[in-house]
Amino acid sequence: NAGVTQTPKFQVLKTGQSMTLQCAQDMNHEYMSWYRQDPGMGLRLIHYSVGAGITDQGEVPNGYNVSRSTTEDFPLRLLSAAPSQTSVYFCASREVTSGANVLTFGAGSRLTVL
Amino acid sequence: AQSVAQPEDQVNVAEGNPLTVKCTYSVSGNPYLFWYVQYPNRGLQFLLKYITGDNLVKGSYGFEAEFNKSQTSFHLKKPSALVSDSALYFCAVRSPDSWGKFQFGAGTQVVVTP
Numbered sequence: 001n002a003g004v005t006q007t008p009k010f011q012v013l014k015t016g017q018s019m020t021l022q023c024a025q026d027m028n029h030e031y032m033s034w035y036r037q038d039p040g041m042g043l044r045l046i047h048y049s050v051g052a053g054i055t056d057q058g059e060v061p062n063g064y065n066v067s068r069s070t071t072e073d074f075p076l077r078l079l080s081a082a083p084s085q086t087s088v089y090f091c092a093s094r095e096v097t098s099g100a101n102v103l104t105f106g107a108g109s110r111l112t113v114l
Numbered sequence: 115a116q117s118v119a120q121p122e123d124q125v126n127v128a129e130g131n132p133l134t135v136k137c138t139y140s141v142s143g144n145p146y147l148f149w150y151v152q153y154p155n156r157g158l159q160f161l162l163k164y165i166t167g168d169n170l171v172k173g174s175y176g177f178e179a180e181f182n183k184s185q186t187s188f189h190l191k192k193p194s195a196l197v198s199d200s201a202l203y204f205c206a207v208r209s210p211d212s213w214g215k216f217q218f219g220a221g222t223q224v225v226v227t228p
Contacts (some may be wrong), residue, residue, distance in 0.1 A: 004157075031214070033214075033216075035218075040123070040220055041220060042118075042120075042204060042218040042219050042220040042221050043158075043204065043218040044218075045215055045216070045217075048214050048215070050214060056214060058215060059215075090157055090158070092158075101146055101148075101163060101165065101208070102148070102160050102163065103148075103150075103158075103160070103216065104160075105150075105157035105158045105159070106157050107156060107157045108155075108156070108157055
């Protein structure tokens with residue numbers, strides 16, 4: 001049981017480049033989400049999904065796109081990277097139907113935009 | 115809107131002494147409250163949660179937290195701190211009506227000295 005797997009762990013981009021952060025979970029969790037972590041600001045929700053084909057915006061969605069074509073995967077796309085998107089990104093999932101409420105986090109992806 | 119405040123950026127404690135990390139929240143309705151811990155270069159790990167019932171909840175690694183509705187607080191405590199407890203601690207809240215969105219505090223760095 002691998003839990004939540006994020007790739008890549010590290011990435012350096014130039015301003016204007018695009019990339020996709022991958023997130024996969026093998027726990028059959030309905031809910032998946034992306035957070036960014038910045039010093040002194042905690043974790044801020046970017047986008048989340050409550051099931052395949054359903055996504056919604058979080059607190060800081062601008063500059064990011066998501067899609068959910070399968071239960072297992074929830075990629076985060078940066079269409080035109082900006083230095084303000086330099087951050088550590090975390091994917092998290094949770095089971096919804098049992099009401100467990102506990103988020104399971106991936107190990108994180110550190111992104112630097114030059 | 116929901117919010118979480120962790121008033122201390124850092125808490126310093128000597129090994130063997132009691133540890134307290136403070137958290138206050140604002141949410142409509144009855145809150146779902148959580149504590150997570152983050153070790154360096156790792157994702158967040160779940161420590162404990164309050165959903166309903168007994169105001170004192172016990173979690174992993176000897177941690178506990180007390181829900182105080184009148185003070186809207188959910189402070190994390192450990193009777194005797196260990197050097198290995200040194201980490202970044204996050205409080206989080208979710209309203210039952212906003213089940214897609216967890217709100218995290220800014221985090222409190224705990225430093226336990228031998």
